[in-house]
Amino acid sequence: MKFSLSWLQDHLETEATATEIAAKLNAIGLELEGMDNPAEALAGFRVARVLTAAKHPDADKLQVLTVDTGEGDPLTVVCGAPNARAGLVGVLGLPGAVVPSNGMEMRKAAIRGVESNGMMCSARELDLSDEHEGIIELPEDAPVGTDYAAYADLDDPVFDVAITPNRPDCMGVYGIARDLAAAGLGTLKPVSEHVHTGSFACPVPIAIEDREGCQAFYGRVIRGVTNGTSPDWMQARLKSAGQRPISALVDITNYVMLTYGRPSHAYDVAQLSGTVTARRAKAGEGVTALNEKHYVLDDSMTVIADDAQVHDIAGIMGGEHSGCSETTSDVLLEVAAFDPVRLAKTGRALNLTSDARSRFERGIDPAFLAPGLEILTGLILDICGGEASEALHVGAPHDPAHIVRYEPKLVETLGGLPVKEEDQRHILTALGFEIATISENGQTHWAVTAPSWRPDIDGPADIVEEVIRIKGLDAITSVPLDRADGVAQPTATPVQALERRVRRSAAARGMHEAVTWSFLPADQAATFAIDGQEPWALANPISEDLKVMRPSMLPGLLSATARNQARGASSIRLFEIGRRYLRGPGGASDEKLTLGLVLAGDKHARGWQQGKAADFDAFDAKAEVEAILSAAGAPVEKLMVMGEAGDAFHPGQSATLRLGPKNVLARFGTLHPLVAKQFDVDGAVVAAEIYLDAIPARKGAAGFTRAAYVPPVLQPVMRDFAFLVPDALAAGDLLKAVRGAEKNAITDARIFDEFKGAGVPEGQKSLAVEIVLQPGDASFTEKDLTAISEKVVASAAKLGATLRG
The missing domain is CATH 3.30.56.10 (Phenylalanyl-tRNA Synthetase; Chain B, domain 1)
Known part of the structure; x- marks a missing residue:
């Protein structure tokens, strides 16, 4: 506002x-x-008088002016305006001033060989109007040398x-x-209570058929109006509110709305036919609104129509056909009370917003219909002239009276601030509340009647809030809570602690945390739907683009990635922690705590110390996932790499990490090219989702102290093995087999080399594995090491691996 x-x-x-x-x-x-x-933007602009105007020696369309600024000698200014002439009083921008319309700083400059010491300005250059046919012409008695903003009352x-x-x-x-x-x-200051009696009967009948959508419809005709431009003072105020002045009639309705919160509409009587009625739209009926867009309506929507057609989407926007123009001479004024819920649903269904809708949705003062009509009438008669008819009042707004039982002591007990009863009474009365003192059984309380313009007042707590906020929230004393005796217990739940760990881990790995909407467009949600589940659709979405609850964290992150790329980001690393919204057993809502991440662009960020650019790949996503899972406490060494990451991922460059064949902890990989195109993301994009709710709780996690760390007494022993394996065998499967060969001794295993070429048969590859053996109470003997090695070779052989000679 x-x-x-x-x-x-x-x-x-x-x-x-x-x-x-x-x-x-x-x-x-x-x-x-x-x-x-606005005056600050006009610093450096002065009222100035043109003393002489002569043709520029080297330009046909330019003149050389001498300008009196009221200080010192006249200045030479080169000007191309057709109305520049000797004796004109206008606005001069001096060197150093910044032109509001384009941000250009004025300097002394030679124009075709003649030095110019400023610029005579048009209204458009000063952002005062769209007028640019010539420079501003002020009255001859305008004080030369005066700051223009002060002279024009723009301060x-x-x-x-x-x-x-x-x-x-x-x-x-x-x-x-x-x-x-x-x-x-x-x-x-009080609102004008002047009532215009009207000199003739209203010639246009009005009626209500849809009593649920429109409770009251007040109106009158004003004939013989002149719809020119509105007064300068009104235009200035509309501009200050961000409104564009259009015509006197339109500007007056907008001015009343912005001043009193009372939307209204003016119809050109010449475009109306028969009775003007508030009714439900007929299915398939349409209207071209004032925004020049055509809307197809249905029978759930309230409209204002005559015998021939629809003229207004009730409470939201008028129709183009019956809007006021420069030829309008007779107008029908409409001031009505519409149902906020019906109106809000209509606006969302049509994806149509307006200043009127924003006010009707919140709740218009139902007692201000008649005063609003009279204020509107008075302004039109004063500015546009004409003659008003008698007012028609059809229907009646609901009675807004709401009485709250209230005890003044609640301000201190509920609000924490002692306020005298007389001060409370003064505050509430000034806000429009009416107070009656009631005595019952020897005790007294107040019966507080909320004003018609306060639909938010529901109970005593609302009255307390009114007193406290006017008295001053900063006057409430800060009182610390009493600390309980003993050692404080942790306040974070296990889930909160988990979120903190993975958030720190992701940030420490160079990713930036994003916060995106939990709502998505339907097509994005369908792309990432899990197992073909139908996403949750909202019954009353904010807009069509925020209609479905997200089944995945990735759509929001991909949209953020596209925005960052559009702004020139070359390396993007984003993550987000939040909930996915799925359908649980029996169709119930099921929220899943999830971490999503997206990597796009150049993984090296192209610093001077880096080599040539390289794109992210699926293994980068896997590395991030494993690091974050490790920070979350998941048994990373036991995870299985399996396929079926989903249709949103590239089928040959994606996988899942599972703890057992059914428990999916994460999915990762390169995004499918069609999905990247859907989100307008350029280049290769890798993504991952970690299902934090699927990570099993660690044993002993109920305590908040860790077991003491006891380092091994003896040094570990490393052994290397080189296996010939089928080319299709996954390295992870070989590592899993090796680790399981002797669980009590083997503490780690890793692949450190892969080789294909001379000495390796066709269809096979050589994988070199390093294993770490940790002795317990005694060192390994040669016999122990031989037995373990034989177990490792035997376990690998089950996968078709043979020890390379």
Whole structure:
């Protein structure tokens, strides 16, 4: 929500500075996201008078001006504007000033041989409007030498406030002024209560057929209007809110919405036919909205239509056909109360957002229909002229009255801040609450009636919050919790401890942690669906792109990878820890703790000390997975490498790591090229998922102390073996067989060489294995070592391996 200081001061009588207002907004829970002053962008621009204008000696379309800046001698300025002439008073940008429209810093420069000491500016160059046919022309009596921002009253700070969904009353400047007044920063000015009686009966009938979608429809016709441009003051305020002025009628409806949080719409009566009705759309019915897009509707949506066609997607956006134009002379005003839930579902189904929708979804003040119509009418009559009809009130908004039983002592017991009863009464009354004191059985309490613009007030805790935030959250004393006697027990659960270990491990290996959405587009979720499971689809998604709960961590990481590549990142190493959302037994929700990682680009990051570029491959992913599994406490040496990593992976460059044939701890490998293309990821991409929930708990993990480390008494013994094995035999299978040959003695085994060529038969390869033997109470004898070697050779022979001569 953006608004200017002058706009706020229209409704709040205050002497507070912009800085004081900003601080108070934060203090009362209206978070200030930013504050800027348009005048700061216009520093260095002065009101100046052109004294003489002569043709440039070397350019037909340029003139050489002498300009009076009000200080010292006149300056020479080269200008190409067609309206530049002697006697014109305009805006001069001096050397050092920065042009707001393009960020260019002005300097003294020679233009076709003539030195120019600045620039006479157009409105577009100063970001004041789209006008650029010539330079700005000011009144002849404009004070030369004056700072232009001060002269044009542009020294008007703009506040940008983040409004939480529970505060629809602050979706208008008046609601924010009310909060500031309650906090002691000024006096709230009353809303105009003038009622326009109307001089003729409303010629356009209005009706409601869909009572669930539209509770009330108020309207009137104003005839004989002139739809020109809105006043400068209104345009300035709309611009400060980020709105583009369009025409007087449209600007007035937007101004009322931004000021009072009351959306409305104006229809061109000439484009209407018969009764204007709030009804449900008919299946297949369509409307071209003001954004020039066509929307196909269904019978769950509320629309405003006449006897011929739909003119408005109720509460969201009007139709292009009946929108106001420069030829509009008669308008029908619509101020209505729509069902927030129905409207929100319609907006999501059509993927259509608007300022009106954002307000209706949060909850519009149902008691402000008639006042809103009268304020709208008054502004149109003042700015556009015309004659108003009698107002039509069809239907009635629901009664917003909500009474809360409240005891003033709750502020201290629940909020932690003692506040006198009279102070509480003053704060609540200033916020619009009504208070009645009730006596029952010798005790008293308050019956607090919430105002119609506060649908978020539900119980006593909400009343406490209102008092505390206006009094000042920073006034609550920080009180430490009492420490229990004895040694503190660990607070982290085993799962939390596991997350911390693997997060540290992944970060220590040079990867960056990402945090992505738990929601995905349906096509991305289908690509990574597990065993053909149908992903969980949300009943009320934020948008179509966030419709399905993720069955995998990889889609979000791949989207992040694509964004990083688009920004020039040459080496990408990302990981994320989170939950996958699957269907459990009986269709119940099942959340699985998972770590996903993606490696893409050049694995060496192309530093000056590195060799030539090299892409990541499946073995890089496997190395990362094994390191992280080791940090998680998984028995890495017992894992089996098996296939079936899934359709999202390259079938020849991917695998799974399993603890037994069924317990999958991880899947890894090169991403399938079609999947990489789907996510717009360039080059080879490797990825992995580690299923942290599948890692078996370590024995004795219930305790939080480790067993004392006892180093071996005797030195280990290493032995090397070279085996001839079938070319198709996986090295991991050979290592598993070797390790199992003598479990009590062999503590480790690794492949240190692979050879094909002279001396190795066709269809075979030579694998060299180093094993580590750890003696126990006594050193190995030669007989012991021979027996172990024979077991190793025999175990390898079961896989078709023979000891190489």
